[in-house]
Amino acid sequence: MSDSKQLVNKLWNYCDILRDDGLSYGDYVEQLTYLLFLKMDDERIKLFGKKSDIPKEYNWRSLLEKDGPDLEAHYIKLLNELGKKEGIIGVIFRKAQNKIQDPAKLRRLVIELIDKENWLSLETDVKGDAYEGLLEKNAEDVKGGAGQYFTPRAVINAMVDVMKPQPGTKIHDPACGTGGFFISAYNYMVKHSKLNRDQKHELKHHTFTGNEIVPLAARLCVMNLYLHGINGEENPISPDDSLKKNPGALYDMVLTNPPFGKKSSETIITEEGKTAKKDMTILRDDFWAKTSNKQLNFLQHVRSILKINGRAAIVLPDNVLFEGGAGETIRKKLMQTCDLHTILRLPTGIFYAQGVKANVLFFDKKAASDKHQSSKVWIYDMRTNRHFTLKENPMKYEDLKEFIECYNPENRFERKETYSEKNPDGRWRCFDYDELIKRDKTSLDIFWIKDKSLEDIDNLPDPDVLANEIAEDLENALEQIQEIVSDLKE
8 A cells, every 4th residue: 555545545445335235435444444453453463462452352353254244243332342441442432332233344344444454554654644634534524524623734734833832831622522633743753853763651651631521532533643653552642522511721732623504502401391502501610701602711711721931722603702701801811811822713614514614723721910011912804705615625734834934933023014004905914912901892794804705796705604604693793682681671
């Protein structure tokens, strides 16, 4: 096999065989994860004499010995038993189910595809890139894919490049999805640092931690790390809800894209026996404001878990920049206690969740002081007059090159605006703290470039893009009205 693309194609072609049985892309990647893990565990025993934590009766060899209905029954029992284990095995097999209904196709997958390869002999980047390729294909599957757990890799890599993680940095993602930030930061440090043996061990085993409450995403993340050679047999991913408690100021760097969807809620049973959604307002003594807005809570959480002088880059929707009430309080407190120095306004059409308008906020946590810690906020507008789509015109890393240059990661205190009166379409502009704090609701939802689509009726965005934008604006308005109504009732 020459490269990871060839491996992805080989793995993916088997998916087409299984899709005839109604298996979704997500189901296929999940089943592949279980089987790949078992096969690689078997190779570790044979090639390196390692001890396995998987009981002999449920290891890879036990699958090779069976056929037909016996194989199917054994596979179901195997998944169930391994899901009860601790550590990385428990995370990968937690709540695992067999989705391959035809035992003949299961045997074909085991014997023809997975058992024929020596997966551990493949270069780590080939295995890892192949699995990342599968995750991306899975995310593209709009109906059943895991797009909500997948941040565009161009955005992740640009964020990591400007954050410049160094060996010894403790990096955390409180909503880690399939682990994209970890892989990118790992690759960055391997590429840009000359690591000695101890540093390599530290990087692989003591650098990354995360939380992921969705079992599917957690198992994909752990497998992604495992295939990239990160964290060995230990499990760095917790299934706990990040927002439920404050673990303390533990981390040097947080890189994250919390899940979209504005409200935290839980399903309750009413007195009439019907189900209903109840907003969950997170109450934590380390938070500045209580709110059921999930993204505002993630922003507060990230600030809490950073060490003093710890740095964060977090993807957040537009409502975090303009929402009143708790939103205004949080923005003011953020600029007072942290150095919020950069906002990247992301274009639409780059996320698998349609109609999302998002930004990346970059800030450093500072020690307590009477003086506000933010002095200048630099904003890069990558949205106005930029139109991307997932298939016809996807955003590439090269599209973010100008932002990276403007950010000036070598020394962010030496920056130059591209905006001026002579160049009103310059995308890089600086705003003083005093100017921002006087804005209505301390809104950071700022644009200055003239939107050409408003002038050129022949070149309006596609109807579905416009419809999604209108729907999102209406949702935001309705949410704010509901908050006012609930405030009046209190």
